[in-house]
Amino acid sequence: MWKVVVVALAGLVLAGVGGVALAYPSLAATTCPGCYGLTELSPGVHVEDGLSPAQRERVGEVADQAARRVTAFYGGRRSSPGLLVCLTEACYRRIGGGQERGVAVLNRSVMLSPRGLDPVIASHEMSHVELHARLASSAEVPQWFDEGLAVVVSGDPRYLAPESAPDRCLVAPSGPLPVTLEEWLRTASADPATYARSACQVSRWLGENGGRAGLLGLVTRLNAGEPFSALVRTR
Structure with a gap:
């Protein structure tokens, strides 16, 4: 009987996780970037798989510049949002993105579209996370x-x-x-x-x-x- 209960509970958990992934792919992607075809570029930064060395370098530069802008403005940072970066629209749609250039997800992560790979857009979204980390x-x-x-x-x-x-x-x-x-x-x-x-x-x-x-x-x-x-x- 206990085996039946455990299997039933496991099924409910999996169903719940699957439901979240279907209804809120952006939330699921920030929790499990690898599940959506993203690979880790550096700690906290995940990028679309298959990028060229030049593209990966560009993502790293944008992430660093955006972080410096937020740090310079606040005199330090209390937040360290994960960064999910797509260089194709198909990737961005897959992780739950829309027509926006970038978006902060639950004030803990930032997603950037191919049109948002820019220090201005990245630091804008990171500012939202930093402000709410302080409030x-x-x-x-x-x-x-x-x-x-x-x-x-x-x-x-x-x-x-x-x-x-x-x-x-x-x-x-x-x-x-x-x-x-x-x-x-x-x-x-x-x-x-x-x-x-x-x-x-x-x-x-x-x-x-x-x-x-x-x-x-x-x-x-x-x-x-x-x-x-x-x-x-x-x-």
Whole structure:
């Protein structure tokens, strides 16, 4: 009888794992990269199998440059997200990717598409992971702040002027910015300038509040239970 119970439980576990893999391939891929045809390039970095030496070198360079950008901005890192990199669309679809260039998965891993093999895209996604590694589970920031900060950390020239500019804003905020992830996805997909507006808001806030010191102070107060709306005034 115990053998029957064990076999039944094992079947349920396997069915559950298979269900997760089918419904959430990105989650399954970050847990078992090798199951999706990815090989380890370096600790924490997995790449599509069959890449040329030049392609593997390029992935390593992007990973290093992105990590340095996040480290430089925060003055250190508390996160070490796994990096899954595909250089073909078929590979990216297989691990659960879509039309995006890159994506952070559950704030613990980053997936990059062939269009996202760039230090800007990689550091943008790694910024999301780093911010959430520093925030307590009870602390929340609106989605516009999370995304705007990622643009600032990555220095994305599509949405932000260089650091040498008197004002880095390319598009000034006008009206409320998306607060929830659902609102963000809906608004940003319809209007890509939402990234620029959010980056402008965050960049100006950092400039008025001591840059990195202001951000780290904000995180400390959020973790202590103070609400974001009472700490960050938008204009």
